[in-house]
Amino acid sequence: MSFIEIDNLTVTFRAQGREVRAVEGVSLSVDERESYGLVGESGSGKSTILRAICGMAPVSGGSIRIAGKVLPAQRGRAFSADVQMVFQDPYASLHPRHTIDRTLSEPLAIHGMPDRDARVVQALVDVGLPPAFRFRYPHQLSGGQRQRVAIARALMLKPRILLLDEPTSALDASVQAEVLNLLSRLREEQGLTFLMVSHDLAVIDHMCDRIMVLQHGRTVEEISRDDLAKANMNTPYARSLFEASADRMLGSTTEPAR
Amino acid sequence: MSLLEVRNLRVTFDTETGPVQAVRGVSFSLGRERLGIVGESGSGKTMTGRAVLRLIRPPGRIEAEAMTFDGQDILNMPEREMRALRGKRIGMVMQDPKYSLNPVMTVGRQLTEGLRLRDRLGRADAVAKAIAALEAVQIRDPHRVMDAYPHELSGGMGQRVMIAMMLIPEPDLLIADEPTSALDVTVQAEVLSILDGLVRDRGMGLIFISHDLRLVARFCDRVLVMHKGLVVEEIAAANLLAAKHPYTQGLLNCLPRIGGPRGPLPVLDRTGV
Numbered sequence: 001m002s003f004i005e006i007d008n009l010t011v012t013f014r015a016q017g018r019e020v021r022a023v024e025g026v027s028l029s030v031d032e033r034e035s036y037g038l039v040g041e042s043g044s045g046k047s048t049i050l051r052a053i054c055g056m057a058p059v060s061g062g063s064i065r066i067a068g069k070v071l072p073a074q075r076g077r078a079f080s081a082d083v084q085m086v087f088q089d090p091y092a093s094l095h096p097r098h099t100i101d102r103t104l105s106e107p108l109a110i111h112g113m114p115d116r117d118a119r120v121v122q123a124l125v126d127v128g129l130p131p132a133f134r135f136r137y138p139h140q141l142s143g144g145q146r147q148r149v150a151i152a153r154a155l156m157l158k159p160r161i162l163l164l165d166e167p168t169s170a171l172d173a174s175v176q177a178e179v180l181n182l183l184s185r186l187r188e189e190q191g192l193t194f195l196m197v198s199h200d201l202a203v204i205d206h207m208c209d210r211i212m213v214l215q216h217g218r219t220v221e222e223i224s225r226d227d228l229a230k231a232n233m234n235t236p237y238a239r240s241l242f243e244a245s246a247d248r249m250l251g252s253t254t255e256p257a258r
Numbered sequence: 259m260s261l262l263e264v265r266n267l268r269v270t271f272d273t274e275t276g277p278v279q280a281v282r283g284v285s286f287s288l289g290r291e292r293l294g295i296v297g298e299s300g301s302g303k304t305m306t307g308r309a310v311l312r313l314i315r316p317p318g319r320i321e322a323e324a325m326t327f328d329g330q331d332i333l334n335m336p337e338r339e340m341r342a343l344r345g346k347r348i349g350m351v352m353q354d355p356k357y358s359l360n361p362v363m364t365v366g367r368q369l370t371e372g373l374r375l376r377d378r379l380g381r382a383d384a385v386a387k388a389i390a391a392l393e394a395v396q397i398r399d400p401h402r403v404m405d406a407y408p409h410e411l412s413g414g415m416g417q418r419v420m421i422a423m424m425l426i427p428e429p430d431l432l433i434a435d436e437p438t439s440a441l442d443v444t445v446q447a448e449v450l451s452i453l454d455g456l457v458r459d460r461g462m463g464l465i466f467i468s469h470d471l472r473l474v475a476r477f478c479d480r481v482l483v484m485h486k487g488l489v490v491e492e493i494a495a496a497n498l499l500a501a502k503h504p505y506t507q508g509l510l511n512c513l514p515r516i517g518g519p520r521g522p523l524p525v526l527d528r529t530g531v
């Protein structure tokens with residue numbers, strides 16, 4: 001039995017008289033302490049899979065189990081102590097009129113955790129932000145600074161599972177490296193399990209043991225990290241993602257830029 | 259004559275804890291070319307782009323020796339004239355597209371509004387043009403997306419809708435702030451080739467803000483490297499990967515690679531720079 005088991009998941013949105021099958025029959029399982037990556041075309045349903053786990057998407061078929069248990073319809077407090085998500089869109093997920101301090105300390109207050117002050121400061125330092133930033137509002141931060149606040153917030157409750165939706169896509173190389181190192185270290189120290197979306201195959205390769213490639217809401221193929229590195233993929237779509245990867249384009253084995 | 263001329267631009271925010279200098283004296287000129295701006299998170303890239311459009315909200319303020327667009331003084335131009343330039347002759351793709359789109363208006367209305375009011379197109383023509391723009395940015399089901407609200411789009415779809423909206427008026431200058439950061443590589447390549455075509459065929463000027471050095475090295479002509487509100491290096495894009503500035507060099511070393519080692523990635527030593 002795996003830690004996260006998604007079986008034949010289908011998500012159907014209904015809007016303006018139309019049906020959108022955002023996810024169709026996707027199955028995947030992630031072991032405890034494993035790190036699993038989702039890649040694929042823009043609009044292929046990656047974020048929707050993560051949102052479905054959090055109870056934030058209209059699931060129309062299939063099941064999601066964590067540690068063998070089917071999730072309750074209302075995810076509730078116990079769920080958020082165990083599972084935290086970093087949203088793709090940090091602006092939308094941070095409350096515009098709450099200071100960073102409030103955003104980071106509120107989960108601690110709700111769950112009755114001690115040492116709030118020290119933890120907030122430590123969380124900011126961990127993601128490379130000066131502690132003085134706790135007095136700012138989201139609009140007073142740059143895009144990458146906001147994304148780091150969103151990551152810090154997800155870590156506040158020391159969850160066992162982190163759902164990471166493009167966690168470093170707004171970050172420059174140095175901050176990305178710091179955040180990825182932090183995530184890897186926490187996974188090691190606290191035995192975290194990751195389900196992570198990124199369009200950057202090099203990031204996915206660095207962080208994940210197994211990878212699922214998606215297109216139009218369906219699974220294209222699942223690849224191990226070794227097979228990715230060896231370019232051992234079975235489908236033309238997965239291969240095209242690999243071949244167009246920026247990482248390869250400037251690699252020593254290929255031609256230099258232009 | 260260059261399309262855009264910026265001399266000694268400063269952007270300062272007065273906060274409760276004192277002034278924050280987001281941009282501290284940036285100068286550059288732009289022709290009908292692709293100019294990249296790269297740099298660390300918080301280095302002032304977005305504020306530089308927004309300042310050109312005078313989109314800095316109080317308590318932020320803009321100071322500069324000069325800011326001219328196509329021979330016009332955009333530093334001192336009345337707000338009314340500035341508004342006429344925005345969107346029409348100078349477009350900006352915002353870093354948070356879903357936040358910048360109107361949340362209570364369908365994508366279709368947002369795309370066609372300008373065409374109908376400004377260009378006086380009929381409804382059917384405006385819709386046809388909007389759908390063509392969505393198809394160009396690789397939106398698979400443009401009819402559905404026309405009827406959708408921004409929250410019903412994926413991250414990368416929101417980004418592409420924003421790009422389509424900025425390209426419809428055929429601006430002379432486009433400031434694109436991380437325009438492809440949420441796109442997979444194949445869709446990204448399509449979007450870049452549209453931008454490339456506009457620069458080459460129509461002579462549009464493009465400011466391409468990105469933290470992705472490899473992308474910028476491949477796509478742009480010239481690159482400004484920003485650090486703490488200053489331009490620390492200006493370099494031909496083709497030479498970016500051989501950049502001299504220790505900061506630029508350091509950034510390149512931090513990138514993971516497919517098949518690379520799994521240990522901690524090198525990080526920038528911030529004490530030195």
Ligand SMILES: Nc1ncnc2c1ncn2[C@@H]1O[C@H](COP(=O)(O)OP(=O)(O)OP(=O)(O)O)[C@@H](O)[C@H]1O
Binds near residue numbers: 022412414
């Ligand atoms: N609330 C909603 N109502 C209607 N359709 C939606 C809604 N949310 C998402 N969708 C649709 O579901 C599909 C999948 O979206 P999703 O956000 O999961 O894609 P994604 O793989 O994360 O893409 P990206 O890489 O661009 O972020 C898209 O076609 C999108 O328009």
Ligand SMILES: Nc1ncnc2c1ncn2[C@@H]1O[C@H](COP(=O)(O)OP(=O)(O)OP(=O)(O)O)[C@@H](O)[C@H]1O
Binds near residue numbers: 145271305353
């Ligand atoms: N309203 C504000 N008040 C105070 N400081 C601000 C405000 N808005 C932005 N800043 C600061 O200005 C600096 C430059 O911000 P800017 O958004 O230009 O960064 P950026 O280079 O675009 O970074 P990123 O790559 O993370 O988007 C940041 O350090 C940010 O915290």
Ligand SMILES: [Mg+2]
Binds near residue numbers: 165
């Ligand atoms: Mg997404």
Ligand SMILES: [Mg+2]
Binds near residue numbers: 144
């Ligand atoms: Mg920015």
